[in-house]
Amino acid sequence: MAQQTDPARRAPLSRDRVLRAAVALADGTGIEALSMRRLAQELGVVPMALYKHVANKEELLDGMVDAVVGGIRPPDLGPDWRGAVRGRILAAREALRSHPWASQVIRSRSGPTPALLAHMDAVIGAFRTGGFSVDLTHHAMHALGSRILGFTQEVFDAPPGAAPGAAAGPPAAEQAAAFRQLAERYPHVTELAGATAHDDDSVVGRGCDDQFEFEFALDLLLDGFERLRQQGWTSSPSPAGGRAG
Amino acid sequence: MAQQTDPARRAPLSRDRVLRAAVALADGTGIEALSMRRLAQELGVVPMALYKHVANKEELLDGMVDAVVGGIRPPDLGPDWRGAVRGRILAAREALRSHPWASQVIRSRSGPTPALLAHMDAVIGAFRTGGFSVDLTHHAMHALGSRILGFTQEVFDAPPGAAPGAAAGPPAAEQAAAFRQLAERYPHVTELAGATAHDDDSVVGRGCDDQFEFEFALDLLLDGFERLRQQGWTSSPSPAGGRAG
């Protein structure tokens, strides 16, 4: 699988080629087997050559995430909020299904990448357009949790036979400009963040009550379970108004 | 924080002491700073000494998870299923809140540890006792997803300023005995697994339709959102029949 080592007849490296190769390598051999050295070898290049195109491994991982998340292709979206949200979430799931490492990497990263922000912005936008208040949208996003990203935790199946950022900030003016740009690019995210954290130091969030969000989502699910139980649920394809994606 | 190095006046190591120290270290400095070497230093001992008490780092992590999950203390549980489930889940959340690394480690492990199985068995038992069918229980567990473990994904908050086991099996007889023991210890897990995977090679699962489970949970949440939206939701503390834990 490794390329020829002759430096003459080898395509020049580029950030894009590096990221592609990294994604392919992670797909093929698992994320834990992805090392800078192994990746360089795969590209027929010395390890340090990679550092001309990515700052370090963290940035490589971010780039890989963005590549995958950027590949989310939402279907034709109807005007109703439910179809729009459902479609985007299922599209995200589809995009991530062939890259099992992606969800884990996304979670391990400290902050969202641009493509992730764009996706979230689109989902939030779908709620708002559908008449959801900022508040309800906020809670809904929390309740959806990791489902926004197109995957669910699967701790559950798996045979039990086997036992088991950014450092110091830039100058204030520059920071403000960056914020304005952010707000322009991700208007819905910004609106939502601003509503929950208007009196907070941080640029965007940390202003919401985790415990409340947790219980909100939990009770929403428990309510749903109770309804299904009462109506003697057996095995209809969708709990209520499910519609095809 | 490191102990004295004099081997004479130092308490002897033990698996328990190692696990405790590991948990404390992970709590204090983060899971990524937990290395065998650092942990040994913390215990005033040479790295290889640890390997007399844990087989390797993987087993250390499993032990840490079990220590934390084993510390889940469910409150007084009423007879109603909802209170029981809710109580156990919130207790799990509470136990894991002071160990932010735990959820990540749980996910990264390949299979559930005994304490995790016990917790899931209890939750499943609460559903079944409350009159849930095996099927509905199964879907409910999937829908709860990572919430069973007492945490939610929080990709959402976090300032965007920062850019972004066991190997080859033992002989069949021994395996069967192990299975019986498993079934005895975790009856509800076993029942549920058996119902979804009766014609499957693997000991316990892999028999359920991921896509169905995903959409089931998604639609359950979307139904809930729609109801709240229609009734012009503003900010009542709980969507419906929320009760105190």
Place this chain on the structure above:
DNA sequence: CTTGACGAGTGTACGGCGTACGCCTACCGT
């Protein structure tokens, strides 16, 4: 044509990691 800057790829080296293997020694039952 020379030259000097520049960017891509190279080579070497450092500190940290998990852990295999063998030794040393204090304790124990006989």
Place this chain on the structure above:
DNA sequence: ACGGTAGGCGTACGCCGTACACTCGTCAAG
């Protein structure tokens, strides 16, 4: 008294990410 055993020690190996200084090909300015 003595051999076994269990717990802790020391050394060593092969990985890892990456800092730093280099070479060399390209190309614009003189």
